[in-house]
Amino acid sequence: MQNKKKEMNLNTLYKVFIYVALLTLAVSIVIPVGWVFLASIKENSEFYGNPWTMPKGFYFQNFIDAFEKANMGEYFFNSILVTMLALAILLVVALPAAYVLARYRFFGSKLINIMFMGGLFINVNYIVVPIFLMFVDADKFLKSLGGNSFFLNNLFVVALVYASTALPFTIYLLSGFFVTIPRDYEEAAYMDGSGYFRTMVQIMMPMALPSIITVILFNFLSFWNEYIISMTLLTKNSKTLPVGLMQLMQAQKAAANYGQLYAGLVIVMLPTLILYILVQKKLTQGMSLGGLKG
């Protein structure tokens, strides 16, 4: 009896310990993120003194300032444009390639598969300098022909680079899915006189929809949040949101415009947070499906 009681006590202690640990981590995540939201509606004078005070009112002017004075409105539009374009290019290019690589053996197919697998290990941070220099050269060449510079400071080119660098992971994930679908579906379609192209678009792609959604989710997040490529390739006025935010961070050090900075932060993270809340199940499930992403 005595023994059992002791065990019970130990068990409760263990439970308490677990909850404390879990809550500590949860608080360390929720509080800073929540604090940013509260800070974004504070007036600038409220930032001097205790950071834990609640905002006095709803100072929406921060967001208007961020949108207009700090150009976050324009950057927001740029980010949407680049992300959507990159996703579109990525899907149009990666889907057929993944399908064919999973289904057909042809001359060079093994080499191409190995190439994309190796691509998983190439990180953008290493190659951003050569990509930048490649565009500098290309622009110089265009100018020597009497044209205008085209490659640098072009949102479309940034989207193209995003899509290209996401190819290995996307193809890896999608062809991993296509391999699991039995061949019977296609054979039946061919029997009915459907061509290769129609079979792929009308039979196989709809079946891959869950994987396609996973691909879109992951790549949306990485394109929306990316800043090294866009910082390097967009040197003039048109920027994407994260780069604009970095600019705000640096400006804040000199001018102490806190309200604008935190409003900018909210503008950058709100879309991803909303998306996450809507699809969090899909995202965390997709991880076990897709395996890894650096």
Next chain:
Amino acid sequence: MKKVRGKSIFITLCVAPAVILFVIFMLIPTFNVFKMSLYKWGGYSNTKQFVGLNNFKILMEDTNFFRSFQNTVLLIAIVTIVTMGFSLIFAAILSREKIKGQNFFRIIFYIPNILSVVVISAIFSAIYDPNNGLLNSIIGIFRGSEKTPILWLGDQKLVIYSLVIAMIWQAIGYYMVMYMASMASVPESLYESANLEGAGRIRQFFSITLPLIWTNIRTTLTFFVISSINISFLIVKALTNGGPDGATEVFLSYMYKQAYTNSSYGYGMAIGVVVFLFSFGLSAIINFVTKREPLEF
């Protein structure tokens, strides 16, 4: 005959765009990293001079590079051990114990992973701010607010640990969710029989959970090391930009600095090559050291 031709046209049309984009924007730039590392090249001017391995020779004597090397290794070591440890423990708790709000915790823990590194840096610069920061104002309650504020990002000795915390904060949820997924595939019957045998929670964790998801741990470990090199660059670039006085300079931030600020592209790329080889070597070592007979279940 017509069908065979149709098929090869179809295959070519499907694969060619992906291959072309990959070659132009990934393969050639990667090749160029290696090629440029052999040249002395001052950027925009067109004076490329082949110098062989000279860039690497300079690199070996570059104390700044050596410092970024130390910083990177320190970051990788601490961040990897702490993150892996915590995410395994939390994953085991959340998937083995009956916890109220299990789903809630999983959702919350994953949030840092969906935020941009710039956002994370901005959040942490608010936390670490010496005067009005969240951290100092809490600590101020205990040690009295009149004392000089702690410079989390300004103190050369302290700043690297401030980065460590930010990196762990960023990574923990992602790996936890990943381990939860693989722990879910461990059959319940093993735990039941372990319970009958009287093995405790900790014993079960080390004798059942860990060995059975070992393959997964190995792969994540390899990827984690490679991605730490990248994430440390992204955070450093946005949060401290290598400062104060090079105290947080890491591999890739030093490379970027040499290539852009200093405009010595050839030298920057030589750094890139060394880092590339270093990360490959490190993951090969990890792969080798962690090799165990895979357990079937």
